[in-house]
Amino acid sequence: MTTRRGLFVAPFDALADPRVIADLAATAEASGWEGFFVWDHLQYGERVTAIADVWTCCAAIAMRTEKLQFGPMVTPLARRRPQVLARQAASLAVLSGGRFVLGLGLGDDWVGEFSAFGDEPDPRARGRMLDEGLEVLTGLLAGRPVDHDGAHYAVREVRFRPAPDVPIWLAGRFGNRAPLRRAARHQGFFVIGLDRPEDLDDVVGGLSEHSPAPGFEVVVDVRPEQDPAPWLDRGASWVLTRIGPFDLDLEEVRRIVEAGP
Template identity: 35%
Template sequence: MPDYGHDLLFSANIVPYAQHPDTVVALAQLAERAGLDLVSFQDHPYQPALLDTWTLLGYVAAATETIKLAGNVHPLPLRPPAMLAQAAASLDLLSGGRFELALGSGGYWDAIAAMGAPRLTPGEAVSALEEGIQIIRAAWDTDAPGAVHFHGVHHRVEGTPRGPRPAHDIGIWLGAYKPRMLRLTGRLADGWLPSLPYLQTTAKIAEGNTVIDEAAAEAGRDPRDIRRLLNLGEDLPPAQLAELALEHGVSVFTLMTGDPRQIQRFAAETAPAVRELVAAGRRAAPAPGTGTAAALGTGSAADSAGETARRATPPATAQTAAPQGTALGVTPTPDDGVRLSDVRVWDESTRPTSPRPDPARRYTPREQANGRHLIDVHDHLRAELAQLRDLVDQVAAGALDAEAARSHINAMTMRQNNWTLGAYCEYYCRLVTMHHTLEDAAMFPQRRRAEPALAPVLDRLKEEHQAIHKILERIDRALVAFVGDPAGRLDGLRAAVDLLTDSLLSHLSYEERELVEPLARHGL
């Protein structure tokens, strides 16, 4: 799919917890200071655990100066479109043109109906949204003659005056997944705002773009006039985000997080790297079918913090990467041989190896990007592991007591039912588990078919995944004990995290050593 050419924006989506209103506002201010372009908030008026998003948006607008604001997304059934138009225009005027309007057709119908709104079928909800967009645009069009009259099936407006006019041309972005909503996006909207965890695969982005572009063309619109936005469940590697921009036209990346360190890293590290990659890709103007090749080659700012380790010479005790020269454009991360625990969950000397590559082979930029992607994903896991260990060290050193830790880290996770150290560790364990499940279910079978000689390596990697999952279960048990007795159970938690560190870092290095080159040849 094409690069639509929009400037890149980076955003944080923050859960507006009513229990911690000061934290919500502080995170929005942090996003602005860090240099993000946009901050957005979920809008679920039927959820009493959350702040009213419209009230919060006005408060945050007054507490910030430059960052753009949006809901993510507003369910139209709970707000009459004529009133919504006036509220959006007013907020845009008060904020100096910093507001964008993201809408949805509604989805939680039991909750919506409980608040007094009519219950609609999915088809009726899409029709009502289409009517609402027309009313909103008419209300903003103060150059048109007369008042607004609209006689729809679901909405009626009987001569309401137009205005106020927004401070800038507010974009209407739609949270859309199914064909009819996608076609509506192409006909009437200014942006498409799905969430990657719901889409599950980037192939769904390509499919959605096709439907939107066709509908836009049929309506006489230029598909490039429609921004492509994406909510991210995690901070993906820069190379992957650049590919989403260059191959699928995504230009607004929104990280769903309440972790201040993630917000700062997303703004200070991820955003500049992605911008540089995309700029390089656009300068290269690659031919069709080679979209990200120029952007994702060697020597880019997308090299993550793990690049220094990848270039280092491993000690004699480490399992070194097989000679692969520089043709791959990236070097698998070496195992430094350091072990923190006396426990061994497997015998590293029995690991099988993959066939050695042809030393004379050269790899295209796209092939190099395939191997780099695995290392980028692994570097994200290594960075998260480092954060987890740092947190445990702070508590052990007495730099953080339980109450201070709860106050400082509370925004790092959506979970509020445990001490936050436990919740954050659990989040990391789920991330590792999801990564390994994806490899076992999708990537490894494809590698096995493409190169049967890899079978012993893939079988061993799968066995190690299962062993790591048992360590994660041990951490879960240590967390339960630690939350009940922080003073007396820290050693057990430390031991479990040390064992995870040894096993996971060793495993990631082994996996890169054996799979980076086959991935380059066979693709992802």
């Protein structure tokens, strides 16, 4: 298996401008990176003062690149309406010629990402919303007729077009089994919080118990100063270099991007 290399970029502070993100993505493509994935947050504590909208950034990336895979990494589905998200995801897939990846997860309320706006603060409740939202979202993205009446979402005999292929990667923290089981039903698993390459053995073994489809992606991220080599032969199909979240210096970020994978 060939492991692909990408960037995992926080659009914060010095990078909180979709034009800057698009420039970096274009440079990344020219420098040999294969993916460019953007954090999706509304706020990130007192050390981050400015944040760019991930969907505007994704549209800008689509227009400035030709080969890169890209997308939000990750969007908390519980704070979004799945039917609106389906339209946005399908349009970005069309705009990019099929390069868009939809990263989804529970999200975290550690800085009031949910509670500050009256959204659901309980992670268990968000997990139920995520599962139900995925049922609606995947049906709409597939172009199937959807009729759904659930605890959180209702859809009345709707069918969406266009219906391009949109891979869905689910995120979860290492050691939590529920995100792993959820991810195995889709196209990829972004593993958060891995400290050692050896931990990937547990992830890959756990996924195999749920028989993910061929081509399933196992995605990890490393810091810029970390050597990615130990991760490349342990079952990860993507190793992303993390840019952010704090004290971002644009010139230093450019040096990392221009250096290539």
